[in-house]
Amino acid sequence: MSESSGRNIEDLHLKSLTKKFGEVAAVDDLTLTIPAGSFFALLGASGCGKTTTLRMVAGLEDPTSGNIVIGDKDITHLRAFQRPVNTVFQSYALFPHLDIFENVAFGLRRRKVKDVDQKVNAMLELVELGPMARRKPSQLSGGQQQRVAVARALINEPDVLLLDEPLGALDLKLRRQMQIELKRIQVEVGTTFVHVTHDQEEAMTMADTVAVMNAGRIEQMGHPADIYELPQTVFVANFLGQSNLFAGSRTGQSGEVIMVDSHGMKFSVLSSRNSARSDEIIVGIRPEKIVVRDLVDRDNVPSGHNILEGRVTDVSYTGVSTQYVVETSWGQDVTVFEQNVIVGDRCEVGDQVILHWSPEHTFGLAGGETLLHKTAQVLAAGV
Amino acid sequence: MRWIRQRLLGVVAVLVLVYLFIPIAVVAVLSFNKPDGKYNISWNEFSIDAWTNLCGVPGVCASFMTSIRIGVISTIFATVLGTMIAFALVRYRFRGRSTTNLLIFLPMTTPEVVMGASLLALFLNLRFPLGETTIIIAHIMFTISFIVVTVKARLQGMDPRLEEAARDLYANPQATFRYVTFPLVAPGIAGAALLGFSLSFDDFIISFFNAGTVVTFPIYIWGAAQRGIPVQVNALATMVFLAAMVIVLTAQFVSYRKRKALQLPPKALEAALPRS
Numbered sequence: 001m002s003e004s005s006g007r008n009i010e011d012l013h014l015k016s017l018t019k020k021f022g023e024v025a026a027v028d029d030l031t032l033t034i035p036a037g038s039f040f041a042l043l044g045a046s047g048c049g050k051t052t053t054l055r056m057v058a059g060l061e062d063p064t065s066g067n068i069v070i071g072d073k074d075i076t077h078l079r080a081f082q083r084p085v086n087t088v089f090q091s092y093a094l095f096p097h098l099d100i101f102e103n104v105a106f107g108l109r110r111r112k113v114k115d116v117d118q119k120v121n122a123m124l125e126l127v128e129l130g131p132m133a134r135r136k137p138s139q140l141s142g143g144q145q146q147r148v149a150v151a152r153a154l155i156n157e158p159d160v161l162l163l164d165e166p167l168g169a170l171d172l173k174l175r176r177q178m179q180i181e182l183k184r185i186q187v188e189v190g191t192t193f194v195h196v197t198h199d200q201e202e203a204m205t206m207a208d209t210v211a212v213m214n215a216g217r218i219e220q221m222g223h224p225a226d227i228y229e230l231p232q233t234v235f236v237a238n239f240l241g242q243s244n245l246f247a248g249s250r251t252g253q254s255g256e257v258i259m260v261d262s263h264g265m266k267f268s269v270l271s272s273r274n275s276a277r278s279d280e281i282i283v284g285i286r287p288e289k290i291v292v293r294d295l296v297d298r299d300n301v302p303s304g305h306n307i308l309e310g311r312v313t314d315v316s317y318t319g320v321s322t323q324y325v326v327e328t329s330w331g332q333d334v335t336v337f338e339q340n341v342i343v344g345d346r347c348e349v350g351d352q353v354i355l356h357w358s359p360e361h362t363f364g365l366a367g368g369e370t371l372l373h374k375t376a377q378v379l380a381a382g383v
Numbered sequence: 384m385r386w387i388r389q390r391l392l393g394v395v396a397v398l399v400l401v402y403l404f405i406p407i408a409v410v411a412v413l414s415f416n417k418p419d420g421k422y423n424i425s426w427n428e429f430s431i432d433a434w435t436n437l438c439g440v441p442g443v444c445a446s447f448m449t450s451i452r453i454g455v456i457s458t459i460f461a462t463v464l465g466t467m468i469a470f471a472l473v474r475y476r477f478r479g480r481s482t483t484n485l486l487i488f489l490p491m492t493t494p495e496v497v498m499g500a501s502l503l504a505l506f507l508n509l510r511f512p513l514g515e516t517t518i519i520i521a522h523i524m525f526t527i528s529f530i531v532v533t534v535k536a537r538l539q540g541m542d543p544r545l546e547e548a549a550r551d552l553y554a555n556p557q558a559t560f561r562y563v564t565f566p567l568v569a570p571g572i573a574g575a576a577l578l579g580f581s582l583s584f585d586d587f588i589i590s591f592f593n594a595g596t597v598v599t600f601p602i603y604i605w606g607a608a609q610r611g612i613p614v615q616v617n618a619l620a621t622m623v624f625l626a627a628m629v630i631v632l633t634a635q636f637v638s639y640r641k642r643k644a645l646q647l648p649p650k651a652l653e654a655a656l657p658r659s
Contacts, residue, residue: 013627058551059550059551060547060550060551079550079555080547080550080551081550081551081552081553081554081555081559082553084551085551086551087547087551089548089549090544091542091544091546092541093544093545093547093548095545095548095549096545096567097566097567106549106554106562108551110552110553110554110555110558110562111553144638152552153551153552154414156552156553188465371560
């Protein structure tokens with residue numbers, strides 16, 4: 001397959017793409033460029049419009065308005081079978097009446113390509129299914145079927161490979177294995193992969209670029225680590241990993257540091273890490289960035305750190321880490337992950353503790369208390 | 384008590400099967416009888432005369448072949464039309480779709496006597512000569528419903544993603560139908576055709592009204608019953624039964640072979656993992 005990486009792969013552009021089902025916009029004015037050769041993940045809860053977006057790119061759904069362009073070729077009005085795009089379906093959709101070889105050869109045969117045998121065998125080698133060529137799909141395990149689905153799409157050397165929740169039907173162990181496998185195949189063939197998933201861990205491990213989608217729009221897009229470290233909306237902060245969020249208001253600024261008052265507590269947020277435009281700011285911190293200490297350790301807190309006091313209400317030991325739930329004086333639960341590297345006593349339920357973390361890890365988001373409640377409800381309903 | 388309770392289900396099952404098969408067994412056994420007199424109703428003497436001389440009684444084989452011919456022709460027409468109707472009903476949204484859905488069931492629920500008599504009235508009014516053609520028209524009419532229902536069930540059970548996958552893999556609408564849709568629906572169509580044929584072959588009431596002077600196999604038997612049914616009828620009936628059994632057993636055997644092939648060799652480690 002190395003010769004295929006010399007192909008001229010081009011960027012995929014979505015321009016003001018909109019899809020309405022009746023009055024409801026499943027995809028709402030989506031504009032996006034997916035760089036050629038990248039592994040791009042569309043991440044969102046079910047019903048956020050990610051699958052509809054994918055189906056529009058595949059040509060299985062007609063957009064209400066907007067354009068789909070590959071390089072400088074507008075494919076918006078091409079039928080599905082005319083597009084240089086192939087899909088790996090959620091349930092694989094392998095043809096049950098054809099054997100593995102014929103499943104993989106299907107696209108080549110329809111396009112009357114030469115050397116079908118040689119190409120199919122090479123592709124089956126790539127996905128390590130050579131000996132299975134004459135089996136029927138129902139004779140393969142879930143992981144093998146998955147690889148057939150990838151092979152069947154990739155053999156056509158599409159400009160863009162679309163993956164619709166490709167690992168959703170696999171169990172956890174196999175999913176991990178397939179994540180690595182898919183990444184390896186993507187690097188090997190160099191094709192642009194657009195991967196739709198609701199699994200944030202999957203999106204982060206595999207993709208170079210993640211776009212978090214909510215209610216038909218993209219909330220935030222970027223490198224997985226950048227999004228995780230600096231989420232820009234409440235939805236992203238909660239959907240991609242966990243966050244502790246405190247609604248507050250801005251009380252002042254000294255140099256780079258913005259002071260925020262929340263429930264009588266003073267928090268520092270770096271202005272470079274604040275995405276709120278108004279004085280209403282939600283202060284956020286990831287659970288693993290928080291240090292939990294006994295109250296007596298108060299004097300050892302580095303200066304400038306944000307500080308919070310509370311009472312431990314739950315401790316769960318998970319091996320690698322310990323998860324604490326700490327209740328603040330105003331009754332909010334704060335989640336803390338602590339790596340199990342400490343020798344000696346851990347905090348116990350009922351302990352009064354002090355939590356502290358660096359402003360370098362703190363982020364500021366636009367919105368107030370009502371937004372926090374609303375997002376919590378959406379997430380509880382959607383995931 | 385417990386002995387009875389443990390075996391009750393088995394005993395009842397055997398009794399029901401006996402109940403189902405005794406009439407067929409009687410027919411088969413009496414085909415080897417040499418009746419004492421006109422009526423072949425009590426065992427007299429073993430003989431294979433009826434089997435060696437199947438067409439020995441005038442009219443038996445002719446009527447049998449007539450029924451086969453009518454069955455084949457009406458099945459072909461009804462299967463083609465019924466399959467197209469089923470596709471239209473499942474795949475397209477059109478005005479009058481739900482009405483059509485309802486009307487399709489009508490011939491299944493109308494009493495055959497009524498349908499036979501009404502058709503006769505229609506043919507007489509149109510001055511259409513009664514004969515094989517009228518029987519075939521009548522048979523197409525009532526078998527079509529069963530074929531539509533059978534094919535529709537198969538079509539509805541088909542994963543729409545398979546056709547999407549075909550389209551995604553450069554198959555235009557014609558190629559999608561030829562290489563994916565049709566092969567997947569074909570078993571349903573074949574089943575529908577077999578059902579249609581057996582309904583047609585077996586029909587007496589509607590045929591009787593619209594036959595004119597044509598004698599189908601069921602009409603022949605009905606006529607013969609007045610004078611004593613020849614043993615050949617038993618032999619032919621047993622043959623039909625055996626043919627049906629062969630078809631059923633072949634189908635069972637094929638699916639058994641398929642299921643056996645599904646069992647993966649133990650070296651395939653992933654086989655142990657649950658399939659989606």
